[in-house]
Amino acid sequence: MIVNSLKKFCRVVLPLCSHKSLSTNVLIRQTPAMETHFIGHSRSSSTSLTHRKLVRNGEEKKSVIWLEGNIASGKTTCLEYFSKTSDIEVLTEPVSKWRNVKGCNPLGLMYQDPTRWGLTLQTYVQLTMLDRHVSPMSQPIRMLERSIYSAKYIFVENLFKSGKMPEVDFAVLSEWFEWIIKNIAIPVDLIVYLQTSPQTCYERLKQRCREEEKVIPLEYLESIHNLYEDWLIHQKSFEVPAPVLVIPADHDLKKMLHKYEENREKILKVHCS
Ligand SMILES: Nc1ncnc2c1ncn2[C@@H]1O[C@H](COP(=O)(O)OP(=O)(O)O)[C@@H](O)[C@H]1O
Numbered sequence: 001m002i003v004n005s006l007k008k009f010c011r012v013v014l015p016l017c018s019h020k021s022l023s024t025n026v027l028i029r030q031t032p033a034m035e036t037h038f039i040g041h042s043r044s045s046s047t048s049l050t051h052r053k054l055v056r057n058g059e060e061k062k063s064v065i066w067l068e069g070n071i072a073s074g075k076t077t078c079l080e081y082f083s084k085t086s087d088i089e090v091l092t093e094p095v096s097k098w099r100n101v102k103g104c105n106p107l108g109l110m111y112q113d114p115t116r117w118g119l120t121l122q123t124y125v126q127l128t129m130l131d132r133h134v135s136p137m138s139q140p141i142r143m144l145e146r147s148i149y150s151a152k153y154i155f156v157e158n159l160f161k162s163g164k165m166p167e168v169d170f171a172v173l174s175e176w177f178e179w180i181i182k183n184i185a186i187p188v189d190l191i192v193y194l195q196t197s198p199q200t201c202y203e204r205l206k207q208r209c210r211e212e213e214k215v216i217p218l219e220y221l222e223s224i225h226n227l228y229e230d231w232l233i234h235q236k237s238f239e240v241p242a243p244v245l246v247i248p249a250d251h252d253l254k255k256m257l258h259k260y261e262e263n264r265e266k267i268l269k270v271h272c273s
Pocket residue numbers: 069070071072073074075076077078204205207208249250251252253254256
């Protein structure tokens with residue numbers, strides 16, 4: 001099924017999106033009162049957001065928002081909040097697949113022995129995230145938990161940089177990833193980054209108590225955090241394919257729900273831009 005939808009996508013959408021240049025023309029707008037800020041591309045640049053929309057013969061414009069953040073930063077909780085809004089479809093990460101593929105648990109195996117199983121997990125993450133990206137949209141706005149980009153730029157990178165992924169595994173994954181982003185349009189109009197301290201995530205992770213993640217130390221969350229900051233805040237590691245809206249997310253649940261409401265317009269206005 002994944003292969004079929006990929007083939008269909010290549011046939012139908014690729015010809016519409018053959019020009020794909022992503023500059024990093026950075027624009028920073030601060031709104032201190034709301035603590036959130038944008039880090040994004042200038043809309044006057046040749047990569048205006050509409051270029052990445054899948055527009056075809058008068059079909060309705062659709063918008064895609066990626067929700068990014070550390071492990072247990074509150075992404076699922078945020079998506080649950082927005083899922084109650086009409087016109088929005090929410091796609092959470094396919095973690096249940098990563099925990100069970102034909103009775104095997106690549107996520108659990110990776111945490112037990114990252115050097116042996118990192119490639120296995122990350123290959124499957126890459127496939128299942130790609131499937132999410134190319135699946136047909138049922139609503140005008142899609143909010144997607146993470147992306148094939150963060151899987152590569154954050155998690156694969158972390159395994160490699162920490163010496164837990166052999167060079168050959170990293171090279172194979174990297175070639176796959178480069179091929180995918182060169183040949184398949186991965187739409188995105190806005191990246192929302194839930195910015196947390198690693199300590200906050202550590203506490204929430206322990207509270208959530210996912211079996212496979214019991215072995216995660218604070219240092220692991222610190223590494224993931226640093227990679228996210230370099231990518232989305234300092235924008236010095238990898239290509240950032242859309243403007244970034246940063247939402248500080250260390251606050252308690254009540255305040256976070258309030259913040260999501262405050263940011264609703266900023267998040268959803270990508271649809272009208
Ligand atoms: N603002 C918050 N304050 C305290 N706990 C939270 C908050 N947001 C989420 N949680 C809890 O933290 C854990 C991780 O949240 P979750 O939304 O699953 O994060 P993610 O999807 O980013 O991994 C869950 O147990 C959730 O109920």
